[in-house]
Amino acid sequence: MAGRALGRPGGNAPYWFLAPLFAFTGLFLVLPLGFSVYLAFTRWNPLGEPRWVGTRQFEYLLTRDDTFWATLSNTFVFAGALVVIGVPLALGLAFVFSRARGKAAWRAIYYLPQITSFVAIAYIWQFVLDDRYGLANRLLGLLGFRGFDWLTDPTMAMVSIVMVMVWYDVGKNMVVFSAAIENVSKDLYEAAELDGASAWIQFSRITVPIIRPAVVFVTVTSFISGMGFFALILAMTGGGPRGATEVTALYLYEMAFQDLRMGRASAGALILFAIIAVLTVLQFRLLRERKA
């Protein structure tokens, strides 16, 4: 008894303290996830009973549903652009503002979109990017240009969505980078300056290698959130024009809640989950190898 008490002070108390967390996780994570996995092998609209169909939903999505593949392609473009454009931009801004006056104010300004509703953001940008009356094209018109079909041309619509998403996300990533940059010893920069290192050399040879964990974190989380994101797209373009901005998560949302195909949508979600998981592991390994 004495040995047991020594091995686990407080008896079962830790488990009692953890019990609410376990219950919450079970109720809101494990249970829905398990149900979703089950649904992926059924045909179910919530009006009736689920009917077991084995792997047919996966077969349909992977072999017959061209739209599913098109949305996956859109998803990779969206998530990829978010990482390729958004992460370096946030890093650059964080570095610049770390040396600027009023850096706290700049960071707050860039963080503002994060505390704004997606719907409000979508409406504002719709007004700015409207083909005929939008501010962007009006300004381009003053300069003698025709302007772009920002939200009605398939290519430009994706460009617009990425642009707005980068604008939305850059502040959050910048804050993470800023925190990491603040922890880099000032001595290193002073020594580099004494050796005549330019700001770019200091950034690329000192800052980036030291804050690599933050870069890995932001890259991976940006990619994951980009792969599963759709709220802004739903509010801004609804996936249009002609499916050009229809990402997989949005397609699955519509499949589940508009077309009432819960089984197929669950199967699609599992496929998307598997893709994200594999790519995330690959990203971690690649970035770790580079570190080594």
Add this chain to the structure above:
Amino acid sequence: MSRLATTALALVLPVAALADGHAAPLTMAMHYNQDQAAPLLECLADYEAETGQAVEYQQVSYGEYLQTVLTGRIGGTQPDIYHLYSIWGAQMADNGVLAEPPAALADFIRAEYGTTADAATIDGTLYGVPTEVSVYMLVSNMALLRDAGYDAPPATWDELREIAEAITTRNDQGRVETAGFAFAESSSGAGVVHPFYALLASRGMDVYADGFAEANLDSPEAVAAARDLATLVDDGITEKSVDAYDAFPAGGAGMMVMANWYKSAIEDGLGSLDDVVVSPIPAGDDWKTLQYAFFMGVDSDSPNGDAAWEAVRWLNSADSADDSGVSCMGRMLSSIGALTANASDNAAMGEADAFTQPFLDALADGRTVSQPNVMQAAEIEGMMADAIDSVIAGDADAEAAMGDLDRAVEDVLFEFY
């Protein structure tokens, strides 16, 4: 003991209330807001005073109606009385959600509502009382037509193209400023799909064949209808980015194919309807158009089914008529500028205004075809919108796009028929 007492009290109280002569309140879920539903709410108060049966009104937004109903059903909190867009009906009926009305009420519906009873009919079974009816017609801003040198709206598609081209102006950037014709932009795709239905019906072709087992979307008629819409953009007569919902009330569009329910928005935007003319779909003498409807139905699991049907009957029949002779539902629909297909109500209301009368005439003259109550209708119409949009944008040839669409739609139909 105290918990037991509370439980017992909770069980006993409703029974006591019923024993006291108060029937359990019914719940009715509709998408109209409180202002729109005001006449109906008054009627529900009258109904309770008259019969002792309370009916609670639940407003559910149109965009979330189906999801709310589904969630409610899973949780056992579904309403007793639904107010459904007809194309949702097939899935609800297929899953046993909807109850069939009593025989006497079914007879009443068939006698009063003519072809609009089809909107509430799925696989030959009637599931409710049609309420709000929407019909698509050509709506023209005559001021713009006259400025372009035309005194009357077009009667054929070629005339529409000619007039639209004459009206269209572009700004310095080459973008359409005033559109001769504009498509309505809606998330469901109805802005192109519903005019497509009208053009297809005018060519004498049904969307589906063989009891919904096959689609006619690759037929020459369907390809031609899609091409009619597409060439308006392809030939530079209009741009898809001009949204009729915004442009027409703002005086920036000459013509659109639109349903009657947009009347108040047009009136608000233009200031009056004096110079707005509603005319047949410009498809020649054999023109047809699309009608769709909402209908009132009762949940098959409702413990108060009989009372719910009685309330539905009362609201839509002469029993709820006031001095004007119009039923309660008819008065509410009239107050928001919506149409009813209830023959008695239409007779009692007499001649409508110049804007509304052509829509009613189309219904009365048998020019309308009902939106098909097919399984997965919303999904299929989304597919149709994507295909027609791609033709309009010039991304795909009409024949190839409609052929692909036909195959995709028949894939969906194969699951159910």
